[in-house]
Amino acid sequence: MGDSVAIEASARRRRAARRSASLMPEDGECAAACGSPVAANISRVNGRTKRDRSLETTSKTERKRRTCDPSERLSCHKTQDSLLSSASGYNKYRGILNWCVVMLVLSNARLFLENLLKHGILVDPIQVVSLFLNDPYRWPAACLVIVANVFVLVALYTERQLSKGSFSERLGFLVHAINMGVLITFPAAVVLLLPSVTPVGGASALSIYTILFLKLYSYKDVNLWCRELSSIKVKKLSRSLSCPSQQHWSGGDCKVSYPGNLTIRDMYYFVFAPTLCYELNFPRSPSVRVGFLLRRLCEMLFFTQVLVALAQQWMVPIIRSSMKPLEDMDLSRMTERLLRLAVPNHLLWLMFFYWFFHSSMNFTAELLRFGDRQFYNDWWNSETVTYFWQNWNIPVHKWCLRHFYKPLLRRGFSKKVSQSAVFFLSAFFHEYLVSVPLRMFRLWAFMGMMAQIPLAWFVGRFLRGNYGNAAVWISIIIGQPFAVLMYVHDYYVLHHRQEVDGL
Numbered sequence: 477m478g479d480s481v482a483i484e485a486s487a488r489r490r491r492a493a494r495r496s497a498s499l500m501p502e503d504g505e506c507a508a509a510c511g512s513p514v515a516a517n518i519s520r521v522n523g524r525t526k527r528d529r530s531l532e533t534t535s536k537t538e539r540k541r542r543t544c545d546p547s548e549r550l551s552c553h554k555t556q557d558s559l560l561s562s563a564s565g566y567n568k569y570r571g572i573l574n575w576c577v578v579m580l581v582l583s584n585a586r587l588f589l590e591n592l593l594k595h596g597i598l599v600d601p602i603q604v605v606s607l608f609l610n611d612p613y614r615w616p617a618a619c620l621v622i623v624a625n626v627f628v629l630v631a632l633y634t635e636r637q638l639s640k641g642s643f644s645e646r647l648g649f650l651v652h653a654i655n656m657g658v659l660i661t662f663p664a665a666v667v668l669l670l671p672s673v674t675p676v677g678g679a680s681a682l683s684i685y686t687i688l689f690l691k692l693y694s695y696k697d698v699n700l701w702c703r704e705l706s707s708i709k710v711k712k713l714s715r716s717l718s719c720p721s722q723q724h725w726s727g728g729d730c731k732v733s734y735p736g737n738l739t740i741r742d743m744y745y746f747v748f749a750p751t752l753c754y755e756l757n758f759p760r761s762p763s764v765r766v767g768f769l770l771r772r773l774c775e776m777l778f779f780t781q782v783l784v785a786l787a788q789q790w791m792v793p794i795i796r797s798s799m800k801p802l803e804d805m806d807l808s809r810m811t812e813r814l815l816r817l818a819v820p821n822h823l824l825w826l827m828f829f830y831w832f833f834h835s836s837m838n839f840t841a842e843l844l845r846f847g848d849r850q851f852y853n854d855w856w857n858s859e860t861v862t863y864f865w866q867n868w869n870i871p872v873h874k875w876c877l878r879h880f881y882k883p884l885l886r887r888g889f890s891k892k893v894s895q896s897a898v899f900f901l902s903a904f905f906h907e908y909l910v911s912v913p914l915r916m917f918r919l920w921a922f923m924g925m926m927a928q929i930p931l932a933w934f935v936g937r938f939l940r941g942n943y944g945n946a947a948v949w950i951s952i953i954i955g956q957p958f959a960v961l962m963y964v965h966d967y968y969v970l971h972h973r974q975e976v977d978g979l
């Protein structure tokens with residue numbers, strides 16, 4: 477009995493000793509804090525080196541004090557900031573980002589369900605055809621696109637005559653000017669005068685003509701630069717430039733030199749290539765990757781369907797319901813509709829960006845083995861409006877810099893004047909692409925583009941970092957639906973009034 481009591485007492489003592497030992501820092505920690513190298517190794521084995529380095533250095537002295545001072549060994553608190561205080565320096569918000577995505581999906585799912593319950597299924601892929609064609613036996617927009625080849629051939633012919641010396645530089649310039657003048661006015665006249673051209677068909681044809689205008693302008697400039705360069709070379713080296721017009725690159729592709737580039741094949745390669753800036757020798761990819769090509773094709777088809785479905789199911793009902801508040805000039809309701817439209821409009825715009833700048837352009841580039849795939853940059857990180865315009869549409873930005881902005885700077889115009897001139901040209905084309913197909917001139921797109929100049933100044937001057945980035949996003953998210961609503965409202969009022977007048 478006495479033995480069992482003694483054993484029980486000694487076991488209790490052992491348990492108490494173990495408990496107090498577990499509250500104390502381990503040997504390695506204490507010794508490491510006290511500076512023993514052996515103990516430091518032990519502490520590394522215990523995994524303490526995995527801790528954040530910065531935190532370790534700041535709390536080193538504190539730990540040293542606590543581990544060596546027996547009265548501090550039992551402490552479980554230390555001086556530290558809460559994670560959400562900016563003083564804590566904490567920046568790992570991945571979980572919060574995921575939460576944002578989950579919230580976004582959930583709130584949009586609710587909107588989606590509400591939309592379905594209210595309107596039923598409005599998606600109708602066949603209706604899309606009617607956006608392009610009024611009459612299935614007449615394809616005016618497609619005919620316009622076919623006619624565009626005439627302008628391409630005139631530009632090529634002019635350049636050939638210039639290279640042979642049959643046209644003087646002055647005559648060549650005149651022919652190019654007339655060709656490009658007609659290129660931009662002729663389709664506009666057809667769209668305005670021919671009632672069978674639908675707004676969507678007209679906008680598509682005019683977009684192709686605008687792209688062609690920018691391409692032919694670049695073609696003319698580059699060939700002129702080549703002639704200037706070769707005449708300088710001729711003067712310098714006093715030898716003719718009758719070198720073979722085609723040389724072989726190490727990569728196997730032919731390297732073309734002026735005037736060997738003035739062929740139909742070269743011209744049409746440029747017309748179809750996903751760039752607006754002409755070059756005699758574009759960088760080429762070694763081969764066509766079939767898998768990559770098919771992935772881009774699937775994305776194109778998928779996003780086309782999604783874009784159409786979202787526009788029909790989500791945007792059109794909101795736009796329809798916005799007409800009354802707009803007509804009544806009911807400001808609070810107008811703002812509510814604008815904000816309501818902002819979400820689907822923005823989603824559509826983002827999808828359009830991916831569809832056009834990633835899927836379609838990469839598809840075309842892969843097919844043509846066009847090597848330069850920088851069609852966009854990280855515009856989503858824009859902290860200034862200037863950065864956004866430099867990075868969201870690289871082909872247009874490159875063209876603006878090479879053929880308009882830098883030539884203006886070289887002629888002695890100031891940066892501000894040159895930038896304003898670029899935005900003016902861009903505003904003109906934005907208005908051209910909207911007003912002509914809608915057959916009404918309201919200048920909303922023009923003003924939206926010109927407003928970028930004061931906006932760029934304001935954001936650059938007063939906002940920095942995340943605030944600048946938020947300002948860029950807000951201008952995109954709110955600015956676009958505002959313009960959309962204005963155009964749709966004006967279009968509706970114009971046609972509604974015409975119908976009423978006709979009765």
Ligand SMILES: CC(C)(COP(=O)(O)OP(=O)(O)OC[C@H]1O[C@@H](n2cnc3c(N)ncnc32)[C@H](O)[C@@H]1OP(=O)(O)O)[C@@H](O)C(=O)NCCC(=O)NCCS
Pocket residue numbers: 862865866869872873874876877881882885886891894895898899902
């Ligand atoms: C106007 C615009 C061209 C200005 O571009 P930017 O990059 O801000 O212009 P910068 O003043 O920084 O200068 C750009 C280039 O000009 C060069 N440059 C500057 N001053 C120069 C001068 N006096 N002479 C020659 N070159 C000069 C710079 O070195 C720089 O060259 P780099 O690109 O080779 O580095 C640009 O904002 C733009 O493209 N806007 C329109 C975009 C648009 O409408 N897009 C439509 C999409 S739908």
